Amino acid sequence: MTINCKGTLIDLNVPRVMGVLNITPDSFFDGGKYKDEKTIVSQVEKMLNEGATFIDVGAQSSRPGAELISEKEELDRILPIVNLLINEFPEIVLSIDTFRSKVAEKCIEAGAALINDISAGNLDKAMLPKVAQLKVPIILMHMRGEPKTMQQQTDYNDLIHDILKYFSERIAKARSLGVHDIVIDPGFGFSKTLKQNYELLKGLDLLLSPGLPILTGLSRKSMIYKMLELDAKDALNGTTALNMYALQKGASVLRVHDVKEAMECIKLSTALV
Incomplete structure (x- = not known):
């Protein structure tokens, strides 16, 4: 499984x-x-020094209940940072965390390499056609609604089955438009209860069936610190434990705040194969 990032x-x-x-x-x-x-x-x-392959830059909060900022404000926040990082680190592989096609386009033009869309193209219908036109990889995440409303949409007939159906539809749509490089993200903490997050993690290997790389974003999330009765700042040990489990279940990319510890997980997990 490979993805093409700027050649x-x-x-x-x-x-x-x-x-x-x-x-x-x-x-x-x-x-x-x-x-x-x-x-x-x-x-x-x-x-980067600790071993990150990708740096994911986001200017719109996607925490539960987050209010959406305007497209202009998102661009005003993110473009100067993209330009700064490309100038400072010419070889950097920048991922842009956005669901807006115009933000994606401007950031790719500035030198970013891939798009990370929490809505898998659902919040901006122009996103998937734009990614196809730009010929860049995209991360498609599972979420219902938008950050402000997603935690009100946690009713599933069968969690894993419903998520697989969602990805089947989104992948088919992307492929039909000419998007070649796709990574899927099950969306821990998005439109899921605490119990559902753990059910999803236990069944993570079932999401390998589409044959695409899986990205997991578990880092310091409420599914960890609420379970352990901690704050996010104290959730690194829990994050490390779940990252190790995710790797054993087939995760290809760990999206994290703490790179050194995640790299250690990968090194130890690889030794167990």
């Missing part, structure tokens, strides 16, 4: 780490933490 084939048969850079003021863990260029460059350099 470089990245092999996802070897598990990879995606480091998270939130430039939002209200993200659940690191909101408002990276506000100036020096801090942003320092954090990205740290993640």
